[in-house]
Structure formats: structure tokens, C-alpha cells
Amino acid sequence: MIDTHSHIYLPQFEEDLDEVLDRAAEAGITEIFMPAIDFSSNEQMKKLSHESIRFYEMSGLHPADVKELEDGFEQKLHDKCSNAHIYGVGETGLDYYWSTDFVAEQKESLHAHCRVAKATEKPIILHNRESTSDLLEIIEAEQDGNLTGIWHCFNGTVDEGKKAIDLGIHLGIGGVVTFKNGGVDKTVKELPLDKMVLETDAPYLSPTPKRGKRNEPSFMLFTAQKLADIFDFSLSEIIEQTNSTARKLFKI
Numbered sequence: 001m002i003d004t005h006s007h008i009y010l011p012q013f014e015e016d017l018d019e020v021l022d023r024a025a026e027a028g029i030t031e032i033f034m035p036a037i038d039f040s041s042n043e044q045m046k047k048l049s050h051e052s053i054r055f056y057e058m059s060g061l062h063p064a065d066v067k068e069l070e071d072g073f074e075q076k077l078h079d080k081c082s083n084a085h086i087y088g089v090g091e092t093g094l095d096y097y098w099s100t101d102f103v104a105e106q107k108e109s110l111h112a113h114c115r116v117a118k119a120t121e122k123p124i125i126l127h128n129r130e131s132t133s134d135l136l137e138i139i140e141a142e143q144d145g146n147l148t149g150i151w152h153c154f155n156g157t158v159d160e161g162k163k164a165i166d167l168g169i170h171l172g173i174g175g176v177v178t179f180k181n182g183g184v185d186k187t188v189k190e191l192p193l194d195k196m197v198l199e200t201d202a203p204y205l206s207p208t209p210k211r212g213k214r215n216e217p218s219f220m221l222f223t224a225q226k227l228a229d230i231f232d233f234s235l236s237e238i239i240e241q242t243n244s245t246a247r248k249l250f251k252i
């Protein structure tokens, strides 16, 4: 299984990282894609290794961490993302839940990530919290046929999901699809499985029955099983389909 979104490099895993990775491998995790929080994330990502898991770095600036963009930000992002060992641009996006103080800067940062993703031909990783219409508007404005990516932890309506897919964006399906009153399961059922990839967003958003605990890649099995139940497919069919979509998107 490919975990397309995991912050496994964060301090939350420092104490027991080896055990976490062993459990991930036992659960069948073979690849982990790591979205950045900021440029320092890549230093932490380099420390990861495991005999049966491959790790892939991404580079970007999380919208909740956007304040004033430093001079030359876009050039720096472009230089980082041009490296062959960087597989995606992000995570970026919009977050109006934590603060609306820096909306203009968040939008500016998202535009910069879009331009870099197109120029480097790498997928963009989109975070969205209480900002869906602005997010889709910017993706629509930036889409010139060269933008691909993932709406990570998809949390939109059926119409928003369809619109994102029409705009070349895939849907990252994480733990919230297992939540009882979330409604994400009903939305996902109406959308095409071949545009979906699996993710954890570890250490956040643990799936049921681990809800409220620190999330880790091995828990992705619960999310995969939920998707199998929703589409009435076997677990291995779901894994095969979502893996193949992820491999195409990240060109691995």
C-alpha cells in the first residue's frame, strides 16, 4: 500500500519511529510520501529509512504556516522542487479555520506552488479547510492543462469533488472517511474510484477505531477497508487500484 500523505518525520514519532515503521511494513505499507510543512521539513525527512519501505520527499509551505512570504520565496520553492528526489509540491492550499489573518498571503503562496508544480511537472498537494470555493477558483485559474495533484484529506461535496476531478485533481482519501457522522463516505461513493488515492495524514486524523489517537501509516488498513466496503470491492482490489493511480500521478 502507498501512503500518499504522511508527516512521519515529525517529532511525534521520534520516540518509537522504528516500531511505527515496523508496524507499517507488517500492515503492507511499501511506500510513504511525505508532504513538507516548511523548508526545514526536508532535513527531518532525510533521517528516515526502513528495509522494506521507500520514502519520497515533497517540498512546500503549509498554508497554516504562511505569514509574510519571504523575498524570493517562489524561486526558492522552484529550486527545491526541481531536485530529482522531490516528488511533489506541497503541502500548500488554504486554511481559514485556524486564522483568516493571512488569506491574501495564503492565496499568493498557493499561486506560487501552482506555478512551480506546472514548471517542474510534479503533482501539487492541496490542503483545504473552510476554504473550498477559493481553492477551486485558484486551481481553475491556474489550470492550463499542466497541473496535476491531490486534494488531500478530501472533505468536499459531490459537486466540489467532481469539479476538482474535472480540473485534473485527484482525491486523497484519509481517516475521515471512516468517521460515523462525517458523511464523507456517502460523498465518496458518488465519485470515481480511479481518481482516488489512500493517505493517513499521520500523526493527524486517525481512522475509526483508532480515532483520537496518534495516527500512523499502519492504520491506513482501516481506511482501505472502508473504501472496499463503500465500493463493494475486495481489499486487494482497492489497494491495487489506488496504488496504480498513485504511481501514475507521482511517476514512480
Ligand SMILES: [Zn+2]
Pocket: 005, 007, 035, 091, 201
Ligand atoms: Zn498534511
